[in-house]
Amino acid sequence: MELKKLNPNSHLTAKERDRLSFPARILFERDVLKGEVLDFGCGFGKDVDLLSSKGVSIVGYDKHYFPNYPTKRYDTILCIYVLNVLLPEEQAIVLMELSQLIKPTGKVYIAVRRDVVYEGFRTHKIHQEKTYQCNVVLNSKSFYLNESCEIYEYQHCNQIKRSPNLKCPFCNPDSESKLIVESATAYAIYDKYPVNKGHALIIPKRHYGDYFELTFKEQSACMFMANKVKEIITTRYKPDGFNLGINVGMHAGQTINHVHIHLIPRYKGDVDDPTGGVRGVIPEKQRY
Incomplete structure (x- = not known):
């Protein structure tokens, strides 16, 4: 409702x-x-x-x-x-x-x-x-x-120092970074090295490495924000689809030990064959 x-x-x-x-x-x-x-x-x-x-x-x-x-x-x-x-x-x-x-x-x-x-x-x-x-x-x-x-x-959270984790780029985001949106629990920015135009990151404010160890409230806040960011990106860039993904752990490709959710806009023709979508994390299993 x-x-x-x-x-x-x-x-x-x-x-x-x-x-x-x-x-x-x-x-x-x-x-x-x-x-x-x-x-x-x-x-x-x-x-x-x-x-x-x-x-x-x-x-x-x-x-x-x-x-x-x-x-x-x-x-x-x-x-x-x-x-x-x-x-x-x-x-x-x-x-x-x-x-x-x-x-x-x-x-x-x-x-x-x-x-x-x-x-x-x-x-x-x-x-x-x-x-x-x-x-x-x-x-x-x-x-x-x-x-x-x-x-x-x-x-804006990138205008103040919020955490002693000074080496974590998501605890203390760059003041020059463009903030998309923020709530009490999370914030969103554009990826510094975008896969596609409009590639965004949704980031909980609390420093935690594993998405599954966030509280339900934090997980819900991130997904609620993902809906809002999707609306903003849709209006601004008019993509043809989206991939939503989370890397959990080094062996899954996580390179920054602070939870972040990738929202990647997809455009017709950005790859030859998009079949399989996120299954492409293991290339030989992408098509089935």
Whole structure:
């Protein structure tokens, strides 16, 4: 079932206000709203109006109330109390969208509630419809925290040192590498030595060599991301097919001891006879 059918009333949690939301006020007072700013999931857009009146160059996007999807990247993005009303799969989609909309050296400030007592669906007091809410914990830097709110500061993973495994190119990816998309658990980049145009790698953030020793959550996050990367590559390069593959162990051809999934676009005529596909890892067994 489509996610929008599972959680159709998330937009009903938007509130009418006559003042800045608490997270927006904290961010404005701390002078972090730099350059061109996007309020992602802006609801009725009151923070956009009030911050604009204070001289911030800001626009808003909301799937329900301001549905014109952004067509460029921003220096700063706000995402205030959005993730708390979304299912986990929806949260992952939003995080991936934010990673695509922020400039390579920009910052995203994600505010989540810290006073959610009851997780799950409940009847909204005003609208009398079922709405969802949950607690959210991210692995980004905590910028601000009190008893009711936490604000995370997100940057592309290749702009910060995330691990002491300094020799691992996937724990600390090159800051010049082009990030395709990122979530809390994984990220995707284009292969440095592509087999075909658009060849991408989906990489879990936790340093582990064996795909089968990842947690189910990590495996699921990688495959969920593979679907998103496939959409991006399809739009950008229009391939005729794909190979999806994972090398596990030296004898299977793994050369970097950090899990990575190859998503390789295929094009008509890129080999004389593609019959057998991934069976070609053992050439004499490819055709049968």
